[in-house]
Amino acid sequence: MFFEQLGGNLIQGVVLGAVYGMATMGLSLIFGVLKVVNVGHGAFIMVGAFVTLFLFSSLGISPIIAVPVAFMVGMGLGLIFYYTTIRKLIKAPELATLLATFSMGVLLEELVKLVFGSEFRGYNWEVGKIDLGITVLPMAKLYACAGSILIAVLLFLWFKKTRAGSAVRSVVEDSEGARVCGINVGGAYALSFSLGIGLTVASGVLLTMFIPVGINPYMGGGYTLKAFVIAVLGGLSSPYGAFFGGLVFGLIENGSYTLFAYIPGVEPFALTRFLSFVILLVILLIRPTGILSAK
Amino acid sequence: MKRSFAILVLFMFVFAGVSFAGAAPDKIVIGHPACLSGKYAKAGEQAVGGIKACVDWVNNFNGGVKIGGKKVPLEYKYYDCESKKEAVTSLIGRLITVDKVDVVFAPYSSGLTLRGAPVAESHQMLYMDHGGANNKIFRQGFRSIVQTIGPATSYHMGTLDMIHQIDPDAKKVALAYEDSEFAKMVMEGAKDHAKALGFQVVFERTYPKGVTDLTPLLSALKASKPDFVLGGGHFEDGQLFNRQMADLNINVNALSLIAAATLPAFYKALTTMAEGVMGPSHWEYGVKYSGEEAQATGLPWIGPSQEEFLELFKKATGEDMLPDYHAAEAGAQVLAYVLGAQGADSVDSKKVRDVLGELQFMSFYGGWDVDDSGMQVGHTMVDVQWQDGTRVIVWPEEAQTGKVCYPMPTFQEKVKGAKAVPK
């Protein structure tokens, strides 16, 4: 009974964790390259959710197609925000960038609310389920999981195999050195920022495949906080670290519930949240480079 | 120095400019720090629409409020409190002292209602609550507060009564609510009532606000094999609850969720997955309260008929949408105030409050009666079920517009398009 439930939850945790990981890669990429924490992260996820909803409900287009569309939308948003604000703030103190990214999030939320209203929406994409006995997995969740892994692999290849990718990598390692070597550092910043936003918006699509309801302009807040924990698990500045951080986080969140449920007089669900923030603090203290780093 | 002095003078002007509005003697003003943005925007929008609709009815169908032998028009003055407590008090302060309103309608939610109460109280201003359901509000000794929304503990009582009556075999109930002051209170009421009716509570858990994945909780719920499930908290978690019950193939005879399930958006988001799902509601379009029924029960009737309310609501919001219970209870509160003021033949808050304490009436919203503390006791909730994409009122029997579909179809059947139609 106990192991059945734990097992079921862990399977769900892996599937969800992959999506969480993908949803954090953009955050880590932007921090890794620009040293900017995107506090408006969740709002960009929300944009992705609305892209999916709009394409599916109004035009009947499958959420799978929505992934590249959302990615392009995100790249565009990223470029706009980079050239209007972020570019001028790269050397500014944290205070400025934190507040700027937060304001971007609020701006997006209010714009989406103006266009779509504050209704809680959802869509119903029926593609079947698999019953594993100890738990049930809808195919949509599996597609989301597979999509996340695919995108992570593509990003990895992009970094390794393309010229633009290696330019970004060299900027991460040493921006001054890169400048000396003739790499267009400003361009690398712009590219990374819009790529990061693109990934985040695309992850919004995958997240709605996982949870296709409750879509509304203010849905992002919870995801921002989760993304922080996951990013820290993965070392904050590494997109792949974030991906594996997501897996670990999914496992912890789902697995620990079953354990906490045995403590009398508590609310186990809230405690799983508590645990995730404890982990955040512990990692920041003992190994701020993340649990997966070689050091 | 000169410059800072100039700034000072400028400040004085900014503030002085605001306090000019004088009170005209020939109107009655309702003040409202509405939640038009922020986390309660959805409910706030509805409430404003409902109030506007009923103010419209009072002025244009009823000729105004009868006071001192003449008909006085009602006016509605509202600001946006952003669902934030700092703004609630400052706006209520402004409504009372600058706009000289005659009554203040509370903002949405128990917290914000409580925040405004001391300010209204200190001005001896009548404070009417249409969005704060926490019973504890009425244990604080406030003198000028009157409630139109029903108390939280009563939300799931009707559902339990219904299942108790129609299915003697149903024994095991699972409770899973949001971890918030409101939902916890609903849960407390449901638990006590379930035990009183002889049900066995096999699962009792909460989930935190703002949750994005309920899988671990629902897996544990599934293992407890309940006959039916009561739960919920707010809008987004209600949709999530239903969706993930479907994802995990958790089939029960009945599922009733507070807040979310009765909204049109719920079915729009979930489509067939919402078939047969129920929810308690203070009011639903389709309830059968009318002048005739009021006569039969001996209560005075006031206000628009349901159809008239619908039309006025659409006119007020400028949108083709159905009013939900947030609109209806806010609208009914306008009617309660009108009766109170007419009964007192005055707009003096204390006199109106005294009349409201004794008042009983019926409107499109149903019965209205408050106890000594101001808590609503005269309004019964209805239970609504989604049947083939429409909301059918299935309980109580005297208000029902259709029979209940029980047990509801399984989620596997719903994927294939099964509709919840009563046998």
Add this chain to the structure above:
Amino acid sequence: MKQLPKYLPLAPVFAAYVVMFLIAENMEGMWQLMSMLLFYCALGQAFNVFMGMTGYVDFGYVAFLGMGTYGMALSITRLVQYEFLGVWIIVIGFALAMVMSTLLSMAVGAVALRLRGAYFAIATIGVNEGFRFLIEGARIWNGSEGMIFTADLNTILGREAAAALCTYWADIMVLVIAALAASVTLFYMRTKVGYALTALREDEDAAKVMGINVTKFKIIAFITSASLAGLLGATAWALKTPYVFPPEVFEIHYTIEAIIIAMLGGAGTLLGPVVGGLVYGLSKYYLSIFLPGFQLLIFAPVILVIIVLFPEGIVGMLKARTKGTGVERFIV
């Protein structure tokens, strides 16, 4: 008397508060607006003590207000049964609020102050959220149901006095806290603490090399800022809003508001939070009256423009403009 000129910059700050108080007291309908403005000024001023001087952005700052709220709430709800304590219950509440927020700040300080920049910001968010979920999950202090205590306040003080406390004296206390925070800010600026923290803000490593005990001064400022927040929570929230629900007292938006206020006025300046609080509070108030529902849509781009074009804030700009004139001494 020689000390006096040193503290001259407090004059415009206090003058602003006195003017606000006089307007509120004498002009019909201004009281509740002033109370909101004062809350924002006090919030900015208390936040500024640490953030302005060190450049560290504490995203979990609202947790200290939350602690203060709980301190007062616990004192009222748990001590109401001891009738002989009377109004001392409120005094004990303040003490408890201070102690609880200080304790939390010491715990957070020990952990998070080892981190810098973004890592510090994220760690403090973690503390805030984690603490809230601990209270809800482990059902500490009534868990998510929280406490509602108007009735208890009535029992302790009597109905009239309790009402006066909620709607008048609580606001006066906020005013006192704001003035206190301003005084502390200037005191720190004028003593070793301020010099050390300025060095730290410019270059933490260099300051360390120069032999400044960076950690000690950071912790002093951090605890001061936190205990001021505790007091503010105890008054502006617990006394003015006689309830406490965990999601509301740990609402991260208040931290953001504090940041906006400090940023608008000018981070690290004395006068900044007053100006920022007034500009922020007034513009929100009038937007909500004239354009209900569109405040945030207008506010967000305005803030973006301010960050990009005026990163020094209003007071920072004034400071640069008045350099060399007689006003210079007053704007710090």
